[in-house]
Amino acid sequence: MFGLSEVRIDVDCLARELAHASAGACVTFDGRVRDHNDGRAVHGLAYQAYPDLALTEGEKILDEARRRFDIIHARCLHRVGTLEIGDVAVWVGVSAAHRDAAFAACRYIIDEVKSRVPIWKNERYVSGDSGWLHPDSTSVGDDPGIM
Amino acid sequence: MNYHILYFASLRDAAGCDSESCVIDSTNAREVYAQLRQRHGFSFESQRLRLAVNGEFTTWDRPLAEADEIAFLPPVSGG
Numbered sequence: 190m191f192g193l194s195e196v197r198i199d200v201d202c203l204a205r206e207l208a209h210a211s212a213g214a215c216v217t218f219d220g221r222v223r224d225h226n227d228g229r230a231v232h233g234l235a236y237q238a239y240p241d242l243a244l245t246e247g248e249k250i251l252d253e254a255r256r257r258f259d260i261i262h263a264r265c266l267h268r269v270g271t272l273e274i275g276d277v278a279v280w281v282g283v284s285a286a287h288r289d290a291a292f293a294a295c296r297y298i299i300d301e302v303k304s305r306v307p308i309w310k311n312e313r314y315v316s317g318d319s320g321w322l323h324p325d326s327t328s329v330g331d332d333p334g335i336m
Numbered sequence: 337m338n339y340h341i342l343y344f345a346s347l348r349d350a351a352g353c354d355s356e357s358c359v360i361d362s363t364n365a366r367e368v369y370a371q372l373r374q375r376h377g378f379s380f381e382s383q384r385l386r387l388a389v390n391g392e393f394t395t396w397d398r399p400l401a402e403a404d405e406i407a408f409l410p411p412v413s414g415g
Binding site: 220236237238239241242243245246267278279299302303304305306307308309310311321322323324325 | 342344345346348349380384386388391392393407409410411412413414415
């Protein structure tokens with residue numbers, strides 16, 4: 190399942206939910222807040238989401254991963270609200286019988302979440318100002334697709 | 337037509353509100369955005385935005401209907 194969290198992500202608790210007697214491989218990914226971006230010193234950041242659409246798009250991505258890869262469990266949790274350096278911003282966990290599918294599905298999920306799920310990052314810079322990131326590489330325009 | 341508009345990220349900051357109701361005499365999403373862009377001074381061309389209507393992504397050529405909830409989504413930056 191895909192979720193949004195307003196509180197600190199407990200990665201150990203989430204990872205335990207991947208357990209399964211047939212799961213010989215568990216791959217997890219933490220996306221963490223770092224202290225710099227694009228040459229600027231970052232003090233912290235905040236995420237804003239369109240919750241209804243973020244949840245349905247996130248679930249769609251997990252369903253796609255289950256269809257494309259031979260996996261057992263797939264989960265993703267994304268933070269919203271204010272975060273500090275080092276906080277976990279997004280967590281992805283996949284379990285599978287074998288490692289190839291687990292690695293591939295985990296990579297697929299984080300890449301698709303970053304490019305499709307309606308969540309926006311506002312960076313607070315050490316210099317005192319802040320700004321929304323609206324990268325050029327994400328899906329825009331007449332491309333509702335990637336369905 | 338009466339619409340309810342949702343704003344996020346830099347569009348929310350520019351509009352000064354997270355949502356608003358408006359009356360616009362068009363069912364064309366690009367025309368609706370153009371009017372709101374003029375009103376609030378949005379920097380994005382509509383080509384840079386995705387469109388969501390009533391909680392689902394859709395295409396810009398879909399005609400809008402009375403009371404639709406419309407979100408113009410700037411490029412996302414989660415993760």
